[in-house]
Amino acid sequence: MGPIPLQRSRIFLCLLFLFFSMAPAALAAPIAFNDYASRIRESIALIQTGDDRIPAEHAAILREKFPPALLISRKGQTLKVDCGPLGRWIDEAEKSAGGRARLLTHMNALLNQIGDETGSPLSEEKAKGLLEAIFSSREFRHLKKAEPPAWKAWLQEQLRRFMEWLGMHFGNFDGKTLAWTFLAVLIAIVVAGVVLIIQIIRSTGGTGWRWRQAAIGKQEETPENVPVDWNRLRSEAERKAVSGELRDAVRALFLSVLLEGHAKGWWVYRPESTNTEHLLQMGRSQRKEPFRNLAELYENAWYGLKTVGPDDFATCRKWAEQMGGA
Incomplete structure (x- = not known):
């Protein structure tokens, strides 16, 4: 056999390099979702051991726990979590005490997001604190505390x-x-x-047995009186998408759809209602399927189960437009 041509040898070396670079990720076994939560808790405890920048050995432990492509097994499915942004948080924590504080805040927020998925029950005090944090957001400031009858x-x-x-x-x-x-x-x-x-x-009446009462007053329940402008939230979602904040952009877009549906009479928006209840209010409307897809993508993105890309936001925008034009 004669010598291998230079062009073929280059192609062979490229393929060999790709194989060895992708083999560890392909062969890595997925971890259970509870193990993922345990890694987050262990990392929080490690970060809290000091006030200055984290030492190099601690940073190495954190990078080992959260590789750039982490596979997680959840409900029979294997999910890929993009830990690349977390790696940049670790780099900052290794350089300064402020970076350590920001990394700790990020890890605590991540643990709060997946708290319901791990099966660990929340205490009443912690649950009230999380609800107060949610309803203190700008889009819920118009709500009034329900007074007893x-x-x-x-x-x-x-x-x-x-x-x-x-x-x-x-x-x-x-x-x-x-x-x-x-x-x-x-x-x-x-x-x-x-x-x-x-x-x-x-x-009595068409609504059937309603054992719980909406937290907003009866005036806010009418589709004609929506305190928050859904068009403003839609514009905010577009601005966040342009600036690269795709996760927050998907959230703002989803909230704008909820308020748009309230304004146009698709459903009566109540903060305590679930997405399933909104689907039931739509009956057999053509908006049902786009809303189901939008809600599923939003939940996966917001709770860290999916990395949102520009194409995902564009798909969410398309579903929102389908609902508006149905």
């Missing part, structure tokens, strides 16, 4: 006075345990009966 406030006042009256007349009597128990059960039955009757009266 007048009938409920009146009933609570009457029960308070009644209990004071009972305390004044029977508080010093001994041997009245059975009587007090009977009286408490009787009051509970009466109150439950009154509440049930009121709920039945309030729930």
Whole structure:
């Protein structure tokens, strides 16, 4: 066999280089989703061990835990997480104390985003804190705190006075345990009966049984009165997409679709409603499928399960336009 031509040898060397560079990523076994969350917690504990810039050995540990292409197994599917931006956070933390602080903030935010997926229950205090952080956002500032109905406030006042009256007349009597128990059960039955009757009266009509009440007032529930301009959010999404903030751009676009649907009567927007409830309100509308696709892409992008690219945002824009033109 004669010598290999120079052009063929170059092609062979390029293919050989590509094989050896891609082999580790192809052969890497995916980790479980809970292991991914554990790595984040361990990294947070490691970052919190000091106040100055992180040492080189700690940075090496973090890079080992989060390679540029990390495979995660979740619900029978293998997902690829782009950890390239996280690597740049680690580089900054290795250079300065401010970089360490920013890396810690980023890791805590990432852990909060995937907290519901790991199966670890949130405490009531932490859940309230997360909800307050969400509803303090600009798009929710028009919401008003739900006041108790007048009938409920009146009933609570009457029960308070009644209990004071009972305390004044029977508080010093001994041997009245059975009587007090009977009286408490009787009051509970009466109150439950009154509440049930009121709920039945309030729930009659086309909406069926509504056991929870919207956090916004009745004035905000009408499609003609939307406090936040969805066109402004749509423009904000385009600006963020141009500046490269694609994850935030997808979120702003999704919120604009929710408020657009409220303004045009596709559904009644309530912050506590789920995407499934919005789908049910659309019935058999042609907007149903684009909205389902948009909601799925938004959830995967916002919770860090998918890296958003320009093509993804363009697809989201197309779905939003399909809903508006349906």
